[in-house]
Structure formats: C-alpha cells, structure tokens
Amino acid sequence: MAGNSRDPGRSVTARALGVLTAFDIGHTRLTLTEIARRSEIPLATAHRLVGELVQWGALNREGDGRYAVGLRLWEIGLLAPVHAELRRTALPYMQELYETTGENVHLAVRDGLEAVYVEKLTGRRSAPIISRSGGRLPLHSTGVGKVLLAHAPAPLVHEYCEQALLRHTPYTIVEPGRLGRELQAIRQRGFAQTSEEMTLGNCSVAVPIRDADGGVVASLGLVVHSVRAELPKLARPLLPAAEAIQQRMREHEHADSSD
Amino acid sequence: MAGNSRDPGRSVTARALGVLTAFDIGHTRLTLTEIARRSEIPLATAHRLVGELVQWGALNREGDGRYAVGLRLWEIGLLAPVHAELRRTALPYMQELYETTGENVHLAVRDGLEAVYVEKLTGRRSAPIISRSGGRLPLHSTGVGKVLLAHAPAPLVHEYCEQALLRHTPYTIVEPGRLGRELQAIRQRGFAQTSEEMTLGNCSVAVPIRDADGGVVASLGLVVHSVRAELPKLARPLLPAAEAIQQRMREHEHADSSD
Structure with missing residues (x-):
C-alpha cells in the first residue's frame, strides 16, 4: 500500500x-x-x-x-463532504434526538467494507460506547452498519459475507445465511436493530438516510443500554429526523452544492 | 505564502x-x-x-x-489535538450545556490573531449564528474570542489592537483603550460577555479553559438571542463545565497523552 x-x-x-x-x-x-x-x-x-x-x-x-x-x-479535512455537507446538515437533528432520548446518537457512512462514524453525540449518562467520529466499526454488528450493509450493492454484500465475520459477543450474527435474512428484514421494516451484538449490555436501532435518487448515503442510529431498550419505540423519533435531514440535503443540492 | x-x-x-x-x-x-x-x-x-x-x-x-x-x-485531520483531545473531552459537557440551556454552545482556541471554532453545538431553535467548526472569527467581537484575547501574551494583544478593529455592528468595541479595559474586566470577573457586538440580536458569554499550568488553552461559550439574555446568569453553568473539562484534560495528560 x-x-x-x-x-x-x-x-x-x-x-x-x-x-x-x-x-x-x-x-x-x-x-x-x-x-x-x-x-x-x-x-x-x-x-x-x-x-x-x-x-x-x-x-x-x-x-x-x-x-x-x-x-x-x-x-x-473538515471540508470533506461527509463533514461539510452531511454532518453539518444532520447535527441539529442529532442534537434534538439527543435531547429527546438522552442516548448516544450516531451518524455513519460506508467506506468499502466498514462503517465510518461521521459523528457521535453522547452525554455523560449515555451508555458507554466504543465509536468515535472518524472511527471505524464493522457493518454486521452495529445498527448503523447493518443499515449500510442492507442497502449496499449485492456484490459488496456477497464479498462482505465471504470473509469470516468477527464474533464480538455471543449474540453477533456471523452466519451468512442468517445475516442475509436479517438484511432483508431491515429493508422491509425500514430500520435495523442490534441486541448486544457489538457490546454486551448495549442495543441499537438505526435508519437509512437517502439521497435524491433514493440511494442510501448514510445511517442515523441510537445506542442504548439494553435494560432501557424498547427498540421499535426508539426507531420512532429516528424516522422523521432522517426524513428531515434528507429533505435539507436535497435543498442544499439544489441551492448550491458548494454551500 | x-x-x-x-x-x-x-x-x-x-x-x-x-x-x-x-x-x-x-x-x-x-x-x-x-x-x-x-x-x-x-x-x-x-x-x-x-x-x-x-x-x-x-x-x-x-x-x-x-x-x-x-x-x-x-x-x-481528526487526529489533531484540538479534536482528538480537547474536543473529545469537552463534547459530553457541551452536550449537557446544550441540554440545560437549549442555546448555541461553542468551543474555540486562538490561532494567531483569530479565534478558531473547534466545535459548535446548535439546535434548530437556537439563535442563528455564523460560526462553524473549523471556522474563524475575530477575537474582539465574540465571547470566546474576548476570553482568548484577554489571556493572550501582552505583545500579541498589543499587535491585535494596533490593527484597525472591524466594526461588525454599532456595538462592536473598536477603540483599543476601551477594549483594553474590557479585557482587564474579563480577567477579573472570570468570564467575557458580548452584547450584539458580532451579530445584531445575539449576545454571548464565555469562560476560559486552562491547562495544568494555568495557561488558557481554549474558551467555552454560549450564544443566545438578546431578548433571552441574562448574561451573568448564563455564565453559571459554564464555569463548572469548564472546570470539569480542565480536570479531565489533566487526567488524560497524566494517564497517556496519546489516548
């Protein structure tokens, strides 16, 4: 290299x-x-x-x-579109999600076979997590990662499943067949969830953020303590936030792409 | 150049x-x-x-x-100490300040004769402001800038006042003598405030963040709508947050500076 x-x-x-x-x-x-x-x-x-x-x-x-x-x-570095466009547009909505839920709020994009965390908002009382902005985490064991994988091109999903999937906890999904069914369910349901698949004691939900053509360009998620988790209920504030971010991204595109 | x-x-x-x-x-x-x-x-x-x-x-x-x-x-770029150390340490406290106040929360450092905004947290209901992370604003007309200028070496303050100070609004302090007295007051009082000196309709308060030797390395501030402003009262949550950030920065230094 x-x-x-x-x-x-x-x-x-x-x-x-x-x-x-x-x-x-x-x-x-x-x-x-x-x-x-x-x-x-x-x-x-x-x-x-x-x-x-x-x-x-x-x-x-x-x-x-x-x-x-x-x-x-x-x-x-902050002029990179993931920061200057995506992160800037999403941050106020992430703030509100943090305010509403008090939980870790994540924004991630896919780079090759990894999820890259563009932003992470966390309070001192949120569940301890290992992500950080600029950090990378797996696609198969995190909420935002599952969303990004579920909407990745089929050959990439195939390539991803071909590699030995790392088992981070006893609950990580490492069987390609089961992961494939999970990705299908994510596409149908509109959101992903994980239950102690990355870190014991933590759960997550995540939703896609789409560009004007409907392609998934990012994922927005929450990571919470398992004991506090009612995952489908947590998806509720995420969906309108993702919708608002998409809408604002498109407005920017039409106005002036260089902001 | x-x-x-x-x-x-x-x-x-x-x-x-x-x-x-x-x-x-x-x-x-x-x-x-x-x-x-x-x-x-x-x-x-x-x-x-x-x-x-x-x-x-x-x-x-x-x-x-x-x-x-x-x-x-x-x-x-995110590995720069302003991000990897200062911003990472400060973010949870900034989150809490945002949660408590609902106002714009700023973290800035001085680079030469300018304030550089390391982080800005804002909600959709906060006062509209022109700062952004990675952006630069003047030292004499912003809350965080005044704190950084008040604690800069004397020759730099002299150099700063020697240049023609830009009048952003009718309330910007542009007379070197008056600015000098203001900086003195900031050092005595422990926080800076501005009243429509950068943007009409906005006020701000800011406090210093010090390193282990007592040197001011950053400033933490709030920007609010003038109509909502009770500035000395706003300084109250800032002071313990700055204290906590300082404390955590020192712990990191002792533990492992490369975190």
Whole structure:
C-alpha cells in the first residue's frame, strides 16, 4: 500500500503523505524517530519531509518536541463532504434526538467494507460506547452498519459475507445465511436493530438516510443500554429526523452544492 | 505564502499541499481547472498532483467529475489535538450545556490573531449564528474570542489592537483603550460577555479553559438571542463545565497523552 513501504519509486507526494500515516488515534503525538519508524521512511528523509509539513501547517511541533497533526490539516479535512455537507446538515437533528432520548446518537457512512462514524453525540449518562467520529466499526454488528450493509450493492454484500465475520459477543450474527435474512428484514421494516451484538449490555436501532435518487448515503442510529431498550419505540423519533435531514440535503443540492 | 504562489523553487511537498489550499468552505467541490487556477499551479502539474492525491485518498473524485477533500484526509485531520483531545473531552459537557440551556454552545482556541471554532453545538431553535467548526472569527467581537484575547501574551494583544478593529455592528468595541479595559474586566470577573457586538440580536458569554499550568488553552461559550439574555446568569453553568473539562484534560495528560 502506498505510504507504507520503503518503495524508492513512489512519488515525493506519496512519501510526504506517508509521513501522515504514522499518526492514528493511539498515536496522536510522535517523535521524529517514531514517525520515521512507523511510516517506514529513512530518518533523514523523514526529517526533511516533517520540516516541510510543519512549515505548511500539516503537522505541528508541540511544546515537548513531539509532532502532532496541525490545525491547518484539521481545517482542510473538515471540508470533506461527509463533514461539510452531511454532518453539518444532520447535527441539529442529532442534537434534538439527543435531547429527546438522552442516548448516544450516531451518524455513519460506508467506506468499502466498514462503517465510518461521521459523528457521535453522547452525554455523560449515555451508555458507554466504543465509536468515535472518524472511527471505524464493522457493518454486521452495529445498527448503523447493518443499515449500510442492507442497502449496499449485492456484490459488496456477497464479498462482505465471504470473509469470516468477527464474533464480538455471543449474540453477533456471523452466519451468512442468517445475516442475509436479517438484511432483508431491515429493508422491509425500514430500520435495523442490534441486541448486544457489538457490546454486551448495549442495543441499537438505526435508519437509512437517502439521497435524491433514493440511494442510501448514510445511517442515523441510537445506542442504548439494553435494560432501557424498547427498540421499535426508539426507531420512532429516528424516522422523521432522517426524513428531515434528507429533505435539507436535497435543498442544499439544489441551492448550491458548494454551500 | 507557500502554496499560493507560482514559485518554481518550492518543494514538491509544498506544491502537493498547495493543491489542497484551493478548497475552502465556499468551494468544497472543484473541477481540475478550478483547482489549478485557485492554487496557482499549471494545469498539467495540477493534473499529476491531483491524481496522486486521489490515489492516496486525500482527494476524492465525486460522481459529477469534480474533486472534494477525501475521507482519509478527514480522518487524519481528526487526529489533531484540538479534536482528538480537547474536543473529545469537552463534547459530553457541551452536550449537557446544550441540554440545560437549549442555546448555541461553542468551543474555540486562538490561532494567531483569530479565534478558531473547534466545535459548535446548535439546535434548530437556537439563535442563528455564523460560526462553524473549523471556522474563524475575530477575537474582539465574540465571547470566546474576548476570553482568548484577554489571556493572550501582552505583545500579541498589543499587535491585535494596533490593527484597525472591524466594526461588525454599532456595538462592536473598536477603540483599543476601551477594549483594553474590557479585557482587564474579563480577567477579573472570570468570564467575557458580548452584547450584539458580532451579530445584531445575539449576545454571548464565555469562560476560559486552562491547562495544568494555568495557561488558557481554549474558551467555552454560549450564544443566545438578546431578548433571552441574562448574561451573568448564563455564565453559571459554564464555569463548572469548564472546570470539569480542565480536570479531565489533566487526567488524560497524566494517564497517556496519546489516548
């Protein structure tokens, strides 16, 4: 994969961007040596590239001499349509859902075979969960993931089921046949639910968000403590929220796609 | 400025990153021609660099052939400490403030002579405001900005006041002497307030968030409709929230700074 190999043929751009791949959620602050090692770039090259990235604002040198992703890169990242369009449109409705339910509110999109969490709203009293914005979780064991999988192209669903499905709890659905029937039920019912399939003690419900052509572009969900769960009842506030988000997304599209 | 000039001497890295500067909140989707023009890079060079950026996931080619910031760059941007540490720690407390007040809740840091909005929570019934996460607003006319300016190093405050201060409304404080006295009052009182100084009809209150050494690293604020405003009363829920955020930030620092 580009950015992760000592490939002398790869472009300077790929090498510079490769430096950034040294960072992940477990490693947000790194020394120059750690950057070189983790991105598999010779120290002298890493030194020069890091200097250029710092000068541009993609990286920042912190008080302790370590490097972190810089404010400028963060600002440019927020221009991605998942944030600048989807998340911005959905946030007020997510706020209201949080206000109404007091539970974790999730917004996710599909990237390949994973669900990417675009936003997560949570209070200190909500059920503890492992998602975070920018984080990735499986499609078969989360509410938003099931919605996204249920509406994915058939070849992708097939590819997804071909791989060994990870059993996160004793209740995770890992049999392809059973998962297929579950996805069918989700399409018919209009919402997905999970019951302790990702984390023991937690349940979830999720609904699709569709574009103007009816394609599912995102999923909106709630994650709650199992003891508090009346799942079909929880789907009720989700459906009008998803409808309102869809409506506003379409208005934006017609008005000016660059907002 | 690097990335914005036709400088043949600048590095390939700077040129590649320069492509990204073509994007801003008013221009989230661009054609190749627009990218070349806006980043002042010859079309052939832009073509090659955009190709490399797409391959890496920094840019994405959308259905209509235009380019947008990609999911991968967005994910890496979220690793910046303002997001991965400050925003993540503050969000549950911001949620609670939103829940308690129903008003716009803001979290901002200072970058040079501007306030950068790290997060904004808003409901559909909150006062309409112009801030957005990743957006920038002035230091002298916003609540969070005043807090950040009041606690900035003296030479920076001097530099800020030396420039012509923009009058956003008839109530914006633009006289350096008056602004200086206001900043003094903010330090003494422990919170800042504005009254229609940025937007007619809106008021705000804001408090500092301090690091372990007592330095002000961020500001937490509320923006409300003037007619609803009892500003000193609004500061009351802000102070314990800021205190709790500070406390949690310090715990993280001691536990593991890379979280």
